[in-house]
Structures are given as C-alpha cells and as structure tokens.
Amino acid sequence: MSIQPISRRTLLRGLGAAVAVPWLDAMMPAFASPTRGTFPVRLGFIYVPNGKNMVDWTPAKDGAEFELPSILQPLSPLREDFNVLTGLTADKARANGDGGGDHARALASFLTGAQPRKTDGTDIRAGVSVDQVAASAIGDQTRLSSLEIGCEAGAMAGNCDSGYSCVYSSTMSWRSATQPLPKEVNPKLVFDRLFGGGSTAERAKTRAARQSVIDAIREDYKELNGKVGRSDQQKLDEYMTSVRDIEVRLERAVKMPEVKVPEGVERPAGIPASYEEHIKLMGDLFVLAFQTDLTRVATFVVANEGSNKPYAFVGVPEGHHDLSHHGNSAEKKAKIAKINTFHTQMLAYTLGKLKAVKEGDGTLLDHCLVAYGSGNSDGNRHNHDDLPVLLAGKGGGSVKTGRHLRFPKETPLNNLWLALLQRVGVKQATLGDSTGTLSL
Incomplete structure (x- = not known):
C-alpha cells in the first residue's frame, strides 16, 4: 500500500481539543532516508565554566583511533556519537588591551565572537550570539524560537569581574549587541514555558x-x-x-x-536541593524541548563563568574557581579533575537521554548538533586558545562522528558556529571574529 506523506502540522482532533502529534514516518518526503534530511536538526549549546585540566581532556591521537582521556571517560558508551575538537580559539575572550576580566569575557564571547565592552554600568555591549542567529532564521517554525536555561542564577547588573558587568559572567545568549537574554534556572518555570x-x-x-x-x-x-x-x-x-x-x-x-506533555513527564516542583538533580532535571527539559519540537535552538549554562560553587558531593568542598587557580598543585589538580569528570557525567546523562529517543531509523541525538565546552582553556593560565570543545550528534547525517579533530592553532571558535548554522539551513557569511567555515 502506498503511504502518502502528511504535514508536520497535522493535528489529532477529538473532544474539541487539538493536539500536536509527534514526528511520524509518514511526515517524511517519499523515498527520503529516515536519518538524513527528514527530521529537523536541533542546535544546542552547553557551557561549563573555568576551563579544564587540559592534559586530562585532550586525546593523544587524532582521527578515529583516539582514546578517551580520564575526564572524557564517562562518555565511553557514546564514543561514536561525538567529536572532540582541538585548536579552537576565542580571541575576544582575551584582554586585547582591556586588562583583567577573563571570566566575564569568556562567556560573553563564547557564542558571539565579539569583544565585550568593559563596563559595570548599563552601557553593555557584546554581539549577536550564534543561537540567536539561528533562532531568527528558523524560530518561526516552532512554538519557541529558542530556549535559554541554566543551573546558577546570575545578576544582570553590578561588577562581577574586574570591572565587567555581572551580565557578562552569567549570560551566553545575546539577541543583539546590547540585548542579553537571561537564562531561566527554575525547572518549574521552564516546564511552564514549554508546556504551559x-x-x-x-x-x-x-x-x-x-x-x-x-x-x-x-x-x-x-x-x-x-x-x-x-x-x-x-x-x-x-x-x-x-x-x-x-x-x-x-x-x-x-x-x-x-502541546501534549509526553507520557510519564511531571511538572517539576521547583529547584532541587541537589545540584546534580538540578542539572539532570534541566537536561531532561533540554531534551523534551527538542523531542516535542517546541524549539530547535537551546542554550544551557551549567554554571556561571568564574563560578566558585563547591562540589562536596564528589569530595571537593572547596570552590571551583579557587581550585582552578591550582598553581600546578597535584592535590588541587586532582580535585579539579573530579569536578571536570562530574560535568562530563552530566553531559553523558543528557546525551544519553537524546540518544534514547527514537526518530525514524535513528535517534534524536542523530538529528542534533550539541556543542559543549568552555571559553577558558586552562583555568590556571586563563588562556583562551586550544579550548575544550566537544560536538555531539550527527546533524541529520551531515557530520561524521567518533573522531578527534585537530585544527590549526588560533582557528576561531566562530568558524565552528558558521559550520553549525550551515547545517540547520542558515546561510551566514561571517559571525563575530570568524575567518571562514570550519570543515567537519
């Protein structure tokens, strides 16, 4: 029997209600491959602060034969679902004549590639972030053009880092050079925004x-x-x-x-007392937003840049930022490794959830591009080259995964963002300090 393709806008009507149906095979164009070019590609960005201990992050070998270093070991079950990217640089996180403030610049420039104006007043300025470039182009296809979430509240004013406004240290998404988009940290409010x-x-x-x-x-x-x-x-x-x-x-x-809430999903009561549960709950909402096609663009700030949150639950009662200035102390680096590994475990949780959702002959993760990383490299050095960056998902078949890709030193991070925009159908010649489109 020949099955005619049906529209994504198809509704189930009954008892006076109209409910969106999930993605069905019949919504695909005839003869199309169910794993490429049929499901929408979702674009996600997950940020962790204070850099990494890069020796424990960077694989020794390039290509497909690399071994996962200790920090990345929690991702072993997902090894063929991501690429580790080495050599990318956030030049606009550097001082470039502006003095101290590496943490504020690291987050503010991560998705923008723009030098944030040094001010703790209202005259803030950075640049348009890649997520908002995507949202302005494809956001009209979903209920929400984009979603901004996080797990650590941050002030939108005041001095938080060497004369830089607190908004820079706590905000990753920028609609315009002067319009930061604050993240929501309460899972209950995120749920209400998604499902009402x-x-x-x-x-x-x-x-x-x-x-x-x-x-x-x-x-x-x-x-x-x-x-x-x-x-x-x-x-x-x-x-x-x-x-x-x-x-x-x-x-x-x-x-x-x-929008129908998927079966078994309950409205969160609020912010969990456990930080681990908070991250997992936000990760669940990140996945749900993509699974229900409520948005195709999302950002997730796990903790603010320069965060000094303690991690006693993994045996590290000291503050993260304080420890990141380890001065090559073996004891401090061992504790930083525990924090870094915990963050990777949380990433593995979210990516695992994406992979568990079936779409056609593939998974939701197959139809995602999720960039994970930090605008700082080594927290002790405050350097912004050779950033810890990982790209998960196959982008609907447009990215070959399971590799460690090493790019020439000083390759702009924004070259990667142009490559991701290209894969969600957004033609953008330049973004921030980009010099071209990264080859993936």
Missing part, C-alpha cells in the same frame, strides 16, 4: 492578560519616546523589540496546536 501551566482556559486567560499589557505598553511607548534623548530612545526601541517578540510568540501560540 494550568488548564487550557487558564492559559487562554493568561495570554489575553499579556496581550492587554502589551497594548498598554505600546501606548505608553509612543508618548514616552517623544520625551527622551537619543540614547534612551535606543533603549526603548530595544525594549519594544522584546515586547514585539512576546507578542509574536503569543500569536504563534494561538495558531499552533496545544
């Missing part, structure tokens, strides 16, 4: 209330904009851009079918 809280009627009431607020804001904006100077007008314009984005999302939510 309350009944259908309650959600409709909430949407109506939000629209009323937006209408009122628009009227106030028109009046206020004529009374302020050019600098404040720019800030108001940026604010209204965010308001319009919310309005677009509300309109999109009305047009799109209701």
Whole structure:
C-alpha cells in the first residue's frame, strides 16, 4: 500500500481539543532516508565554566583511533556519537588591551565572537550570539524560537569581574549587541514555558492578560519616546523589540496546536536541593524541548563563568574557581579533575537521554548538533586558545562522528558556529571574529 506523506502540522482532533502529534514516518518526503534530511536538526549549546585540566581532556591521537582521556571517560558508551575538537580559539575572550576580566569575557564571547565592552554600568555591549542567529532564521517554525536555561542564577547588573558587568559572567545568549537574554534556572518555570501551566482556559486567560499589557505598553511607548534623548530612545526601541517578540510568540501560540506533555513527564516542583538533580532535571527539559519540537535552538549554562560553587558531593568542598587557580598543585589538580569528570557525567546523562529517543531509523541525538565546552582553556593560565570543545550528534547525517579533530592553532571558535548554522539551513557569511567555515 502506498503511504502518502502528511504535514508536520497535522493535528489529532477529538473532544474539541487539538493536539500536536509527534514526528511520524509518514511526515517524511517519499523515498527520503529516515536519518538524513527528514527530521529537523536541533542546535544546542552547553557551557561549563573555568576551563579544564587540559592534559586530562585532550586525546593523544587524532582521527578515529583516539582514546578517551580520564575526564572524557564517562562518555565511553557514546564514543561514536561525538567529536572532540582541538585548536579552537576565542580571541575576544582575551584582554586585547582591556586588562583583567577573563571570566566575564569568556562567556560573553563564547557564542558571539565579539569583544565585550568593559563596563559595570548599563552601557553593555557584546554581539549577536550564534543561537540567536539561528533562532531568527528558523524560530518561526516552532512554538519557541529558542530556549535559554541554566543551573546558577546570575545578576544582570553590578561588577562581577574586574570591572565587567555581572551580565557578562552569567549570560551566553545575546539577541543583539546590547540585548542579553537571561537564562531561566527554575525547572518549574521552564516546564511552564514549554508546556504551559494550568488548564487550557487558564492559559487562554493568561495570554489575553499579556496581550492587554502589551497594548498598554505600546501606548505608553509612543508618548514616552517623544520625551527622551537619543540614547534612551535606543533603549526603548530595544525594549519594544522584546515586547514585539512576546507578542509574536503569543500569536504563534494561538495558531499552533496545544502541546501534549509526553507520557510519564511531571511538572517539576521547583529547584532541587541537589545540584546534580538540578542539572539532570534541566537536561531532561533540554531534551523534551527538542523531542516535542517546541524549539530547535537551546542554550544551557551549567554554571556561571568564574563560578566558585563547591562540589562536596564528589569530595571537593572547596570552590571551583579557587581550585582552578591550582598553581600546578597535584592535590588541587586532582580535585579539579573530579569536578571536570562530574560535568562530563552530566553531559553523558543528557546525551544519553537524546540518544534514547527514537526518530525514524535513528535517534534524536542523530538529528542534533550539541556543542559543549568552555571559553577558558586552562583555568590556571586563563588562556583562551586550544579550548575544550566537544560536538555531539550527527546533524541529520551531515557530520561524521567518533573522531578527534585537530585544527590549526588560533582557528576561531566562530568558524565552528558558521559550520553549525550551515547545517540547520542558515546561510551566514561571517559571525563575530570568524575567518571562514570550519570543515567537519
């Protein structure tokens, strides 16, 4: 029997409700391979702070015959599902004449490739991040254009690193050079953003209330904009851009079918007391967002750059940042290795969840590109070359995995981001300090 392809927008209708169906084989174009070019490619970015002990991270051999160093051992079951990338550099995380502040610059430049302005005031400036370039191009295909989550709250103002605003140390995603997108650290609120809280009627009431607020804001904006100077007008314009984005999302939510929470998934109660459980829960939501096709772009900051969080639960009661300045102390490096390994275990958990979701003849991980790493290399040296970067997923068959790829020294990290954009169908000639598109 010949099966006709059906639309991804197909709904199940019953009892007056419209529910989105999951990806079905019948939604694929006729004669298409179920593992390449049929399911959407999801783009994810996971950040860990303070660099790594690079001797324990970097494989000795290049190519497919490499052995996993100690820090990467938790990824052994997934060895054929990722590449380790060596030689990439975040030049704009360097001082370049701006003095101290490596941690703030490391996170602010990680996805932007732009030198953040040194200020602890309101005149912040970095660059558009790669996730938001993707979101602006493909975000209209999903309920949420992008998702920004994390496990450590951070201030959006004040001095957090040698004269740099706290926003730089805690924010990875930037909609524009002056518009950082704060991450959500409460799993309950992330769940509500994905699936909505309350009944259908309650959600409709909430949407109506939000629209009323937006209408009122628009009227106030028109009046206020004529009374302020050019600098404040720019800030108001940026604010209204965010308001319009919310309005677009509300309109999109009305047009799109209701989202059904996958069976067995419960709404989180809040932030778990255990940091490990917090990371796992956020990882689950990261996976769910991709699995339900609520978004195809997500960022996940495991901890803020320069974080001094203790890890007593793995035998390290000292602060992470303090230990990263180990001064070649064998004892301190051993403790840093425990923290680094724990972070890899959490990555293995999330990637394992992605791999457990079947899509066609492949898995959700096969249809993802998840970049994991830090804008610092060796935390003791505060260097930003030879960054610890790992790329998981096959990108719908566009990336060959199971390799250690070594690139020429000083290769811009943003060359990798251009390569990822290309694989989600976004044509971008340059981004930040890129010099070309990385060959994967």
